[in-house]
Amino acid sequence: MVIDLERLFQALSPLISGEPMDDQAVGSTFRRLMSTLMSFDYVVVFAYRGKERPIDLYSTFDAKDHVLFVSLYQAGPYLLDPFYHAACAPKPGVWRMRELAPDRFFSSEYYRTYYVQTGLAEEVGFFVPVSDQVTVVLSLMRREATGAFSGVEFALLRKVEPLVAALVRHHWGELDRRFDAALARTGRSRRKAVHPPADGVWQHLNLTEREAAIIELVLQGHSSESIGLKLGISTGTVKVHRRNVYRKLGISSQTQLLSLYIKNLGH
Structure with a gap:
């Protein structure tokens, strides 16, 4: 051109x-x-x-x-x-x-x-x-x-x-x-708008802060190896946390995980 x-x-x-x-x-x-x-x-x-x-x-x-x-x-x-x-x-x-x-x-x-x-x-x-x-x-x-x-x-x-x-x-x-x-129009404070993962969309699902952090990285498209590097934990530990989250939420796929995530964004 x-x-x-x-x-x-x-x-x-x-x-x-x-x-x-x-x-x-x-x-x-x-x-x-x-x-x-x-x-x-x-x-x-x-x-x-x-x-x-x-x-x-x-x-x-x-x-x-x-x-x-x-x-x-x-x-x-x-x-x-x-x-x-x-x-x-x-x-x-x-x-x-x-x-x-x-x-x-x-x-x-x-x-x-x-x-x-x-x-x-x-x-x-x-x-x-x-x-x-x-x-x-x-x-x-x-x-x-x-x-x-x-x-x-x-x-x-x-x-x-x-x-x-x-x-x-x-x-x-x-x-x-x-x-x-x-924020003022929605009646929310800055403090409520900026929160760590455990206090966000997964809070009422009783996920720990570590579980919430891992599961959000999964949804973003990170592999277990990439998540381990970002969080400073082993790949095996990431997989254990992921299995525990799926069991806790009663799901078996990332499709169900994303559906839960989107559903709970407004909570």
Whole structure:
């Protein structure tokens, strides 16, 4: 794809002017900037703060796709998303989904029952921390028919990352206030919104903190070996905990586990 310098300079003009812009204008500026460099099918921008419901800042989906990519995602599946976990780490820069995904992500129940519905060949994200707690992730998505981003295209995205980060920090630098306002509307406190696993979705199912941590990593797509490395325990210990959890919950499959997880997110 030949870069259209005239369109590129036009896309950069809002940055140069320094005028404050709303979410739609910032998102559109980002989309126009990226479209001068390469093709893609969708753009979506989320802001993340801990386990709180992500803020949908901008997207290019039609009404049907918006339900899947935004509304359903915000209802709970984001907690299993590799992009969400990278945002919480945080991991600034530009990342491909497959670089961040756990070793068994593409065979996980979350991938089979939710992510595969998106029909995406690849998702690439710009990760921009804007405060100690908030990270904005700007995603470029390509459908299977379009194909993945090439190595040359990804290298170009890395080169433009400082400009994207400047755009985000200039116009979306006060997102903590919006998260606080969203919590206030629900009547919840920040303390209740940010909790360890044992006090979260598994609390009323009487899982220990260690069991809850292991089972959430299972749902994210980590193998027993990967979980052991992350938690500093043996693979055998992970498997014992997993069997105990399945017996305690009266289930026998990851499909049932994911169903319980989604069902109890609102508790």
